[in-house]
Amino acid sequence: xxxxxxxxxxxxxxxxxxxxxxxxxxxxxxxxxxxxxxxxxxxxxxxxxxxxxxxxxxxxxxxxxxxxxxxxxxxxxxxxxxxxxxxxxxxxxxxxxxxxxxxxxxxxxxxxxxxxxxxxxxxxxxxxxxxxxxxxxxxxxxxxxxxxxxxxxxxxxxxxxxxxxxxxxxxxxxxxxxxxxxxxxxxxxxxxxxxxxxxxxxxxxxxxxxxxxxxxxxxxxxxxxxxxxxxxxxxxxxxxxxxxxxxxxxxxxxxxxxxxxxxxxxxxxxxxxxxxxxxxxxxxxxxxxxxxxxxx
Amino acid sequence: xxxxxxxxxxxxxxxxxxxxxxxxxxxxxxxxxxxxxxxxxxxxxxxxxxxxxxxxxxxxxxxxxxxxxxxxxxxxxxxxxxxxxxxxxxxxxxxxxxxxxxxxxxxxxxxxxxxxxxxxxxxxxxxxxxxxxxxxxxxxxxxxxxxxxxxxxxxxxxxxxxxxxxxxxxxxxxxxxxxxxxxxxxxxxxxxxxxxxxxxxxxxxxxxxxxxxxxxxxxxxxxxxxxxxxxxxxxxxxxxxxxxxxxxxxxxxxxxxxxxxxxxxxxxxxxxxxxxxxxxxxxxxxxxxxxxxxxxxxxxxxxxxxxxxxxxxxxxxxxxxxxxxxxxxxxxxxxxxxxxxxxxxxxxxxxxxxxxxxxxxxxxxxxxxxxxxxxxxxxxxxxxxxxxxxxxxxxxxxxxxxxxxxxxxxxxxxxxxxxxxxxxxxxxxxxxxxxxxxxxxxxxxxxxxxxxxxxxxxxxxxxxxxxxxxxxxxxxxxxxxxxxxxxxxxxxxxxxxxxxxxxxxxxxxxxxxxxxxxxxxxxxxxxxxxxxxxxxxxxxxxxxxxxxxx
Numbered sequence: 038x039x040x041x042x043x044x045x046x047x048x049x050x051x052x053x054x055x056x057x058x059x060x061x062x063x064x065x066x067x068x069x070x071x072x073x074x075x076x077x078x079x080x081x082x083x084x085x086x087x088x089x090x091x092x093x094x095x096x097x098x099x100x101x102x103x104x105x106x107x108x109x110x111x112x113x114x115x116x117x118x119x120x121x122x123x124x125x126x127x128x129x130x131x132x133x134x135x136x137x138x139x140x141x142x143x144x145x146x147x148x149x150x151x152x153x154x155x156x157x158x159x160x161x162x163x164x165x166x167x168x169x170x171x172x173x174x175x176x177x178x179x180x181x182x183x184x185x186x187x188x189x190x191x192x193x194x195x196x197x198x199x200x201x202x203x204x205x206x207x208x209x210x211x212x213x214x215x216x217x218x219x220x221x222x223x224x225x226x227x228x229x230x231x232x233x234x235x236x237x238x239x240x241x242x243x244x245x246x247x248x249x250x251x252x253x254x255x256x257x258x259x260x261x262x263x264x265x266x267x268x269x270x271x272x273x274x275x276x277x278x279x280x281x282x283x284x285x286x287x288x289x290x291x292x293x294x295x296x297x298x299x300x301x302x303x304x305x306x307x308x309x310x311x312x313x314x315x316x317x318x319x320x321x322x323x324x325x326x327x328x329x330x331x332x333x
Numbered sequence: 334x335x336x337x338x339x340x341x342x343x344x345x346x347x348x349x350x351x352x353x354x355x356x357x358x359x360x361x362x363x364x365x366x367x368x369x370x371x372x373x374x375x376x377x378x379x380x381x382x383x384x385x386x387x388x389x390x391x392x393x394x395x396x397x398x399x400x401x402x403x404x405x406x407x408x409x410x411x412x413x414x415x416x417x418x419x420x421x422x423x424x425x426x427x428x429x430x431x432x433x434x435x436x437x438x439x440x441x442x443x444x445x446x447x448x449x450x451x452x453x454x455x456x457x458x459x460x461x462x463x464x465x466x467x468x469x470x471x472x473x474x475x476x477x478x479x480x481x482x483x484x485x486x487x488x489x490x491x492x493x494x495x496x497x498x499x500x501x502x503x504x505x506x507x508x509x510x511x512x513x514x515x516x517x518x519x520x521x522x523x524x525x526x527x528x529x530x531x532x533x534x535x536x537x538x539x540x541x542x543x544x545x546x547x548x549x550x551x552x553x554x555x556x557x558x559x560x561x562x563x564x565x566x567x568x569x570x571x572x573x574x575x576x577x578x579x580x581x582x583x584x585x586x587x588x589x590x591x592x593x594x595x596x597x598x599x600x601x602x603x604x605x606x607x608x609x610x611x612x613x614x615x616x617x618x619x620x621x622x623x624x625x626x627x628x629x630x631x632x633x634x635x636x637x638x639x640x641x642x643x644x645x646x647x648x649x650x651x652x653x654x655x656x657x658x659x660x661x662x663x664x665x666x667x668x669x670x671x672x673x674x675x676x677x678x679x680x681x682x683x684x685x686x687x688x689x690x691x692x693x694x695x696x697x698x699x700x701x702x703x704x705x706x707x708x709x710x711x712x713x714x715x716x717x718x719x720x721x722x723x724x725x726x727x728x729x730x731x732x733x734x735x736x737x738x739x740x741x742x743x744x745x746x747x748x749x750x751x752x753x754x755x756x757x758x759x760x761x762x763x764x765x766x767x768x769x770x771x772x773x774x775x776x777x778x779x780x781x782x783x784x785x786x787x788x789x790x791x792x793x794x795x796x797x798x799x800x801x802x803x804x805x806x807x808x809x810x811x812x813x814x815x816x817x818x819x820x821x822x823x824x825x826x827x828x829x830x831x832x833x834x835x836x837x838x839x840x841x842x843x844x845x846x847x848x849x850x851x852x853x854x855x856x857x858x859x860x861x862x863x864x865x866x867x868x869x870x871x872x873x874x875x876x877x878x879x880x881x882x883x
Binding site for chain 1: 383385386388391393464466467470471472484485486537540557558559560585586587588589591592595596598599601759760761762764766768769798799
């Protein structure tokens with residue numbers, strides 16, 4: 038099933054990509070017919086589209102070879118993905134971990150104090166988190182933590198300190214959404230019969246919250262978490278540009294602008310494959326948390 | 334209550350943990366200014382963009398030319414006044430207008446210690462022109478005898494007018510007298526390459542810093558793709574004593590201009606590549622050293638003369654005369670230094686004694702609305718139209734271009750009652766639409782490849798593939814051809830100036846501004862050149878001053 042999905046994604050990308058006017062060899066300065074011919078030959082663009090398609094597909098699925106980039110001359114797409122995925126993944130994992138911890142805490146905290154001042158405070162924070170675009174937050178954090186307080190670097194990549202501001206910028210919106218989701222989920226769970234049973238059994242409030250309420254309420258958050266994981270860990274163009282992170286996010290946008298066919302194909306297939314994998318892992322994890330899923 | 338308290342406790346402890354991590358991170362790094370280290374002679378600047386390739390014969394982008402201009406060198410190099418001086422060639426002799434003999438400098442070495450020879454130049458020039466190499470900048474070598482014929486596959490590379498008489502003597506025959514040839518030899522496509530190195534690495538030649546030899550004032554000691562690059566002073570360089578900055582460190586790729594500015598402010602970069610005019614007030618407030626440089630690019634509207642309305646001379650003249658370039662430059666573009674332009678050849682190009690613009694000034698009145706309306710009426714009659722249809726202006730999707738085009742859309746509607754639809758496209762789509770003449774009017778920019786008026790003047794000849802207007806003029810072609818063959822500098826410039834007048838009169842294009850860029854620079858860093866052509870920024874003359882200068 039996963040292979041069929043990947044095949045369909047790759048085919049759709051191939052068709053859409055070639056439907057866009059222009060080609061990757063086109064440059065600001067016109068080139069002579071002979072040079073164009075030679076470049077087309079080098080990249081196989083002189084062959085009929087169907088042949089290009091079958092070559093791409095067989096190289097991709099049989100040899101796991103995504104070809105070489107048009108923009109970065111002679112650089113294999115596999116190498117681009119291998120080198121630039123790690124910074125994006127590191128940042129994504131940090132952002133998601135922070136978002137999960139703080140989002141769940143904030144959501145639980147708000148739900149337990151429903152309509153109280155702490156609830157309003159948490160939800161105002163969550164609404165702000167959802168509505169402030171990540172680039173605004175990024176500049177704001179840069180300004181406060183780097184330029185005013187001078188405790189974190191403005192940008193760059195290398196040490197742990199460099200990861201904090203981009204991770205916060207990236208994670209804020211996720212944290213806010215998780216907090217809201219967790220809150221409503223907690224409030225829904227509290228109505229369930231098993232909560233009354235737990236209370237009737239004489240469990241303490243903390244035990245009820247931890248063992249019954251949070252465990253059940255966290256399920257929708259986890260379902261939401263899976264696909265998000267793939268999106269966030271494969272990079273963000275905006276955050277990477279602002280903080281100068283050598284991640285994968287920039288390639289998604291630049292490759293489309295440059296019509297870098299091989300990079301577009303490679304990244305799309307990689308992203309799809311990664312998403313499929315993460316959803317699978319997520320489903321398995323859900324089964325661990327929720328025995329009903331395992332039984333089903 | 335107990336639960337609330339425990340959650341407060343959890344929240345507080347999580348926050349403390351986060352703050353702890355923050356401060357641990359902060360302590361792990363040294364946040365003092367690292368932009369300039371006077372002790373080690375290190376200057377840090379933005380890596381700005383990943384070069385497409387560092388193969389000198391294939392390089393096309395500005396960042397590659399900047400790096401190659403430091404890590405490699407041609408027969409000549411340009412001084413601060415853009416005059417060529419002896420570099421890998423220690424001297425030359427001009428036998429006649431089309432024949433040069435270059436003496437290769439003894440002691441001009443490759444980074445592996447071997448002597449740079451005349452054979453290395455012959456090899457690299459042939460390689461650049463060989464159609465199999467598919468070099469996009471090969472046209473710059475058409476100045477050399479048979480260059481164009483070789484590049485179009487009509488002749489073998491052995492026929493090139495460049496021969497190595499011995500290791501230290503290079504004889505070059507030109508296709509036609511080329512006054513600026515010694516400037517061309519400073520361009521990266523003319524840099525030498527060693528055959529054994531190119532053959533050894535094959536397809537991966539120059540793909541990494543250890544798959545490339547250097548013969549310039551710097552060597553690349555580290556290149557992490559899309560991440561960082563380090564240029565270290567080359568101890569084997571013939572003129573190493575003149576190089577004062579030991580290391581040019583490019584630690585991060587920051588494409589966002591606001592972030593680049595913040596990195597400068599935070600002491601991580603010694604200069605910015607450029608900055609937007611919106612950052613100007615902050616830079617002024619912080620008393621930063623603000624500088625400007627000529628980007629060299631001329632912007633113009635190009636009309637598709639193969640279409641009915643834009644093919645009408647009176648319609649084009651109306652737009653050309655109605656435009657208010659002064660107002661645009663001051664109120665819309667707004668970058669200090671940016672100038673209105675009326676013809677195609679920018680004023681900064683060299684003239685005989687002064688600049689081209691001083692010797693052949695070209696200007697007419699802005700905002701000639703009445704004259705423009707008259708031309709529109711004539712166009713209507715000629716085209717048999719009651720009203721003009723809504724035409725489109727094709728442009729790139731960059732923010733500043735959107736702003737400029739929206740200004741012109743409003744301006745033409747207000748002043749002439751003409752409606753234009755704006756079509757913004759990504760880079761490649763715009764190029765495709767332009768080259769396939771799928772546009773009414775396209776907003777175009779042209780930057781010089783070398784410092785001679787010809788880099789602009791030949792753009793609208795019938796044979797130039799970058800002329801997308803569909804316009805041609807026999808007289809224009811004749812003037813340019815004559816100028817190309819001319820050996821008299823005064824006559825050449827006069828011919829080009831005459832051709833420019835034809836362009837203004839027939840108006841296949843309507844030029845409107847010549848771009849300048851702003852940047853900020855640490856005042857301890859001195860002597861860095863910002864160039865219109867060649868490596869930009871150029872650190873050849875740079876030095877780190879002990880005290881901040883002006």
